[in-house]
Amino acid sequence: MITLNSTTSYFGYSILLQKGNPPIAIVGAPRRKYSGKPTGAVFKCNLEDLNCQEYTRVSRERGIYPIGKNGDLLGSVLDGDEDRGGSFFTCAPRFIISPSFDTYFTNGRCFHVKNSQNIHENAELLLPLNDINQIGTDNFAPFYDAAFGESGFSIRFLKEKNELIIGAPGKYKWNGALLTTSESHSTQIYPKRSNKFTSLDHYYGYDVAWGRFVKNSSEIWYVSGAPRGSGLKGSVIFYGTNPHDFEIKSVLFGEEFGSYFGASLLVLHYAGGGDDILVGAPMHAGDSWDEGCVYYYKKNGGGPYFHPPVKLSRGVSSSRFGTVLADLGDIDLDSFPDCAISAPYENYGTGAVYLYFGSKEGFSNDNYQRIVPSNFAPFFPPMDVKGFGLGISKGVDTKNKKHNDFAVGAYKTGQVFYFQSYQIVDITPDMTPNIFTLHTSTTNFSVKYCLTFTYRNGKTKSVSFDTSLVLVDSRVVNERNVTQSVTIEAKKQNCNHHTVRLKKNHLNLEALTIRFLYKIQQQNSWLEKILSLPMSYDCGNDNICQTNLTITAKQTDPKIIILGVNNVLRMNVSINNFGEPAYQTKLYLNVPPEITLINLRECDFKNGSYECLVAQLLNETVEKHFLLDLANIQPQWTFLPINFTITSIGQDVYPSDNKLELNIPITTHNNPRITSVSQPDNIFLNGTRRLNITHLFFVDNQGPSPLNLTLEIYIPQVNLNGSAVFEIESVEESSNEIVSECIHLDKKPPLDLAEGKNQANSTKVLSCLEPEINCTSVICGTGYLQKSSQNLVFSVKIFVHTDSIAQLIGDKNKLLLTTSAYFTNGTKMFSTSTTTQIYGISKNVKIPLWIYICSVVLGLVLLLLLIFGLYKCNFFKRTYKEKIESERIFDDGVAQFEVGNNLFCT
Known part of the structure; x- marks a missing residue:
């Protein structure tokens, strides 16, 4: 690792390796400060002692040209020879020229160092956009031609023509251009300035390259990336090198807005032409944002055509995969070119580099190696690494071992990492x-x-x-x-x-x-x-055993599964072999996933079935006993499917009898009930405008099997003067264990529902059992009542509009409001009804006066007749008083006589 101990110089932004003894790395530091301003610098670093020296004569004329506050970015690009002591090029794309010393134009410039060994050699200055007449006017009209050209934003050295290809994305009012300058300093510009007011802000020259794209042809084409071209989707232009016509040979177009397609280019050169090209789109969104991708265009045929591109990507958000593309040569010596692709902002800005290894088919997303700073952390003391991969050198065999090496810069932390290849x-x-x-x-x-x-x-x-x-x-x-x-x-x-x-x-x-x-x-x-x-099975010359396996099975208990009663099922299975030896005989048991095998000692559950080893070597009958857990059997099932399959190593002569399918019937036994009650039973109309009635329906299942319940409740509906007399407030099921779903329909109950009793003429009856009554049906589905003795309560709340019901009762004494409910279980119907009696208000009737007078007279006559009758019966004479008194005296005398006799006897 090489470092300047400076995190602000961007040391490692660009790197060029040169082989020799010792090999060197030429490193750009475009934010290196001079006199307090970030002018940029270039360093020569020894790859053995890791010491670096600055090229002192690669700089601007300090006293002639002003330094912008943001610097020239000297050293932001590097390219040149691969041998130490050879030449190299570097540029300062934000170099400022001031023709009048009051206007600053960043037209850029480049430097040519002819001997990389000599750090004090005067670098040759290249000014491809130094024509003052093209800087800012056109026929005395203001126009930014070369003024902000930023020549040197990208470069490629074409050694065989001793020519430097330069990108100037700011030329032609930021439409951009590709420049070439030769040793004689003659400059060609692609494209020619034909229409200066169209196609602005395309950034042609953002990256440049060259190649021979026609097989068996020596013609060279220049390549320029325009990341804002083609309606912000990006494009890549191929120019012919004929200076007289500057013909556009081919164009590649991006597919996503803002992806910056063409921001990086890499041409893979092949002997005899027919080169491939990789195009980076580092801001391609992918499935998130700024994931980045690289389009690999493989040559198709001998003409200037490519196969549809292969999209290389890693799918890491904000990593900007494809920011830099580097040619590693044939690093693994398999005769196919390899490359490096950087994602300098992966892992929160740490960065990563991906080595893609070529093949006959080219590049793919499967054949790569990922390099991140954590890979080599054990070899260095703890340190922070940021921006790893923004600078990547070309592959160079620095140690003469036939395998190319390369270097990677981490510009934000000012580090360069030197990677030497293993011998393959x-x-x-x-x-x-x-x-x-x-x-x-x-x-x-x-x-x-x-x-x-x-x-x-x-x-x-x-x-x-x-x-x-x-x-x-x-x-x-x-x-x-x-x-x-x-x-x-x-x-x-x-x-x-x-x-x-x-x-x-x-x-x-x-x-x-x-x-x-x-x-x-x-x-x-x-x-x-x-x-x-392999094992030999002693089954003839072909070592294939001709087996004849059969399987039979029967259930021992129960014959029919009763839900809620039978929790286990016992099965006996017999496996026979009537052919050659059957090795590794296995039985596969398939049952629904709700059914589990209890005795698992010889069975494993694999791929949805139970695999049971019958015998390593089967020559006779083998019995197997299975116990199945039925606790989770589903109540809607009518049968339980069980499939058996027997297999072994070899070939069965009658494979049809290797399988057996059983369907065990399932039935239900349950004892449901339904009752109902009205709350309250009676209601008296007392002038209140609205009264509440609740009808409760109780359903319970005494088991043992689950009950599939769909309850239908019928409620009479009567309208007077366009308004409902009875209003259904709600129908609810109060259990917390079962969720009921109810729907409302206009429907009459079935004809076989029990009929109601005839009532006296003084009673008005409202019941859905009456043919002339309209009804609302509420159908509530609860699914299965799984538990025995599980109770459900359905509550029907009804509002009674008393003013309307008084009219409905009319001259009757009372009204009976009856609701009914029923459900079916198999072929049986279970029903109930509940009734609320509603009594009307007595009416005040005016009675005539003569009725009162006649009633009084008639009462007096009856009273006189009663008195006369009592008189005739001697009721008012008291002759019986003396008779009663004499009888009392007689009784007392008899009592005294009996007492005296008793004393005498004693």
Whole structure:
């Protein structure tokens, strides 16, 4: 790791590696301060002692050109040779030129350092937009042509033409342009300024590249990204290099507004042309925001055409995947180019870099390696890393080991991390046993295991490996893990032998698995090769047993399942084999998920069914007994489906009898009741405008089976003068255990509901059983009453409008309001009715006066006749008084006589 101990200089914003002894990293720090202002700087860093020195002559003429308060961004881009001492280019896109010293224009400039070894060499100044006449006017009309061109915002060095390709996204009033400048300082601009007032703010030149996109052609095309082009969806333009026509060869278009499609470009070069291109869209929203993605366009045919793009993405919000694309070359030496894609704001701004490895089909979202600062945290003291991946170098073989290395900058914390590639070897493992099948009588065999490797870089002579032969099997009785370390020369096979001893007469019929683990000693991850030795079943030359399995089953208790009574079901199953030996015979039991198997000692629940081992070797009849738990059986079921399937290793000659399906009938036994009551029983009209009546219906289930209840309640409805006499306030079920849903319908009760009794003519009857009465039906469904002795109470609340009901009663003494309810259980109907008696108010009748006079006279006559009758019967004569008194005296004398006789006898 290299650092300047400065978090404000943006050290690591751009990086260029150069190989040599020692190799160096040229690092840009575009916010490095000079005289207190962030002018930017470029450093040469030794990759062995990690010391850095500033290029002192890569700078502006301090006394001639002013420094903007936000700096020039010198060192924001780098490109050049891959050899130490070669040349490199860097730019300051916000370099200010002031033709009148009172107007500042950021037209930008670049520097060419011809010897990277010499930090004091005067850098050659490149000013592609230095024409004063193009800075700010056009035919004396104000127009920002090159004034804010920001040339050097992006660069690519085309070595074979010794040409620098420069992006100037601010040219043509921020429409942008691609510039090329050669060693002779001649500059070409793409596109030519034809219509300066159209297509503004596209930012052409945000990133630039070059390539040969036609196979078997040496023609070079320039590529320019315009992230605000195509209606803010972004675009990529391919220009021909003919300076006379500047022909647009092809255009790629983005698919999402604001994704910044074209903000980063990478061309993958192939010998003979037909290059591929990757286009970054770092602000692609994805499923959240700013996830970012990269579109990979693979060449299609010999012409200037591409296959539909493959979208590379990681789906991490706010990571801006695709901000930087770097060419790593063929880093793994598999003949296909590889690349690095950065997500510098992943993980709350820490950043990440993804290495994508190419193949014959190109790039995919499956073949990549993720690098984050936490990967190498154990090698450094605790530190903060932010912006990791905004600067990524090209892949360069800095140590001459044929594998490219690269460097990654974390610009916000001023760090550069140098990554050296492992030497890649291709390892070929091999295992060969001295037998090809195992028998139950096999007690030992030997296995030969070997390693061979070849190198990709042509320099690796030998490699040290750790190996382990693993035999985790209960049949093995000797050593189960054989480990050793070996050093192997390239292309020479190294072999070892191991004897495996087995138990006698082992019945485990699964293949015996041997794992051969190996790894390079300096690495942590193990690779493996697996060998499986199959078992021989002694069933002919083809080793396939011709079995003949049959299955029968019967229930022992009960024959018919009664809900609420039978909680378990006992099944006896017989399995027979009339063919060759049946190895690893298994029985599969399938029942509804509500039914569980109680005796699970020999069964496992897998993939929705019970798998039961019948026998390792079956040559005779085997009985199995199953106990099923019926506690969760569903009350709506009419039968219980049970399926049996028998399998074994081999081929059954009659597979049709390997399956058995049973349907056990299910029935219900229950004893429901329904009663009702009115609260109150009687109501007297007393002048109150509204009276309340509540009719209660009680339903209970005495079990034992659940009751599927749908209760229908019928309430008479009468209208007088357009208004209802009875108003239904609510129909509720008061139980907290069951949720009832009620609907209201205009419906008459069934004809077989019990008829009401005939009433006297003085009584008005309102009942749904009367044919002329209209009714409202309330149908309440509760589902199943699962518990025995479970009670439900349905409450019907009715408002009585007394003024209307008085008219309804008329000359009758009372009115009977009857509501009815019923439900069915199977073919039986259960019903009840309850009645409220409503009495009318007595009327005041005026009686004539003559009736009072006649009544008094008649009463007096009757009184006189009564007195006369009593007189005739001697009622008023008291002759009986003396007679009564004499009888009393006689009784007293008799009593005294009896007392005297008693004394004498004594």
